[in-house]
Amino acid sequence: MIKLYGITQSRAFRPLWLLHELGLPFEHVKVDFHGKDLDDPGYRALNPNGRIPTLIDGDLVLWESMAINLYLARKYGRGAGLWPDTIEDEARALQWSFWVMSEVESALLSVLMHSRVLPADRRDPEKVSRNRGLLKGPFSILDQTLADHEFLAGNRFTVADLNVAAVLSWCKPARLPLADYPHLDAWLRHCLERPARKAAQLA
Ligand SMILES: N[C@@H](CCC(=O)N[C@@H](CS)C(=O)NCC(=O)O)C(=O)O
Structure with missing residues (x-):
C-alpha cells in the first residue's frame, strides 16, 4: 500500500490533497517537523534531507512534493483526469509545477512566516513588504494566464492546477489579498473548494 509521511500542516498537504483526489487507499504516517521525528535514523534512511x-509506493521511495504529485498523477491519475491528455499539456503541468516552486514558494512562505507563524518578536515587516512586492510579478503572470484559460493544462482541473493551488493556499493564512488578481482569485477559490482539498485538510 502507498505510504505518505508528513503532517497535513506541512508540504505533505500537497500529496495528501492529490491522494484524496485519486481515491487511492494509502497509509498516512504523521511524521511531524516539530520535535525529533525527522532525526529518526529510520526516517533519514528514507529521506536523507x-x-x-516522503512517499513509498512499492519499491519506490520518493521525496519532493512536486515530484511526488507528478508521479502519482501520471501513474494513477489518468482515469480521474488528473494527468493531462497530451504531451503539450504534460509539459504545461511540468512548467507550472517548476514555476510555482521557483518563482512563488519561497517569497510566499516568507510572507506567511513573518506575518503569521513566527512569534511576534521574530517577525520582520521588512521581509513581508519585500516579498509581497516580489510576488506581484508572478501573480500578474498567473492572473493573465487565467484570464484566457480556465485551467493551467488543458480544459479541466489537473495536477497542474493542484500543484499551483496547493502552494497558493498559503495566501489566505498569510493574509495576502488577491483583489488585484481577480482571475487568479476566482480560480484559486474554485480549486480550494474541491472536496478532496477539504478532506486532505482534515487528515
Ligand atoms: N522542497 C521540499 C521541501 C520540504 C520541506 O522543507 N518540508 C518542511 C515541512 S513543510 C520540513 O520538513 N522542514 C523540516 C526542516 O527543515 O527541518 C518539498 O517540496 O517537498
Whole structure:
C-alpha cells in the first residue's frame, strides 16, 4: 500500500490533497517537523534531507512534493483526469509545477512566516513588504494566464492546477489579498473548494 509521511500542516498537504483526489487507499504516517521525528535514523534512511513529505509506493521511495504529485498523477491519475491528455499539456503541468516552486514558494512562505507563524518578536515587516512586492510579478503572470484559460493544462482541473493551488493556499493564512488578481482569485477559490482539498485538510 502507498505510504505518505508528513503532517497535513506541512508540504505533505500537497500529496495528501492529490491522494484524496485519486481515491487511492494509502497509509498516512504523521511524521511531524516539530520535535525529533525527522532525526529518526529510520526516517533519514528514507529521506536523507530530513524533510517531509516522503512517499513509498512499492519499491519506490520518493521525496519532493512536486515530484511526488507528478508521479502519482501520471501513474494513477489518468482515469480521474488528473494527468493531462497530451504531451503539450504534460509539459504545461511540468512548467507550472517548476514555476510555482521557483518563482512563488519561497517569497510566499516568507510572507506567511513573518506575518503569521513566527512569534511576534521574530517577525520582520521588512521581509513581508519585500516579498509581497516580489510576488506581484508572478501573480500578474498567473492572473493573465487565467484570464484566457480556465485551467493551467488543458480544459479541466489537473495536477497542474493542484500543484499551483496547493502552494497558493498559503495566501489566505498569510493574509495576502488577491483583489488585484481577480482571475487568479476566482480560480484559486474554485480549486480550494474541491472536496478532496477539504478532506486532505482534515487528515
Ligand atoms: N522542497 C521540499 C521541501 C520540504 C520541506 O522543507 N518540508 C518542511 C515541512 S513543510 C520540513 O520538513 N522542514 C523540516 C526542516 O527543515 O527541518 C518539498 O517540496 O517537498
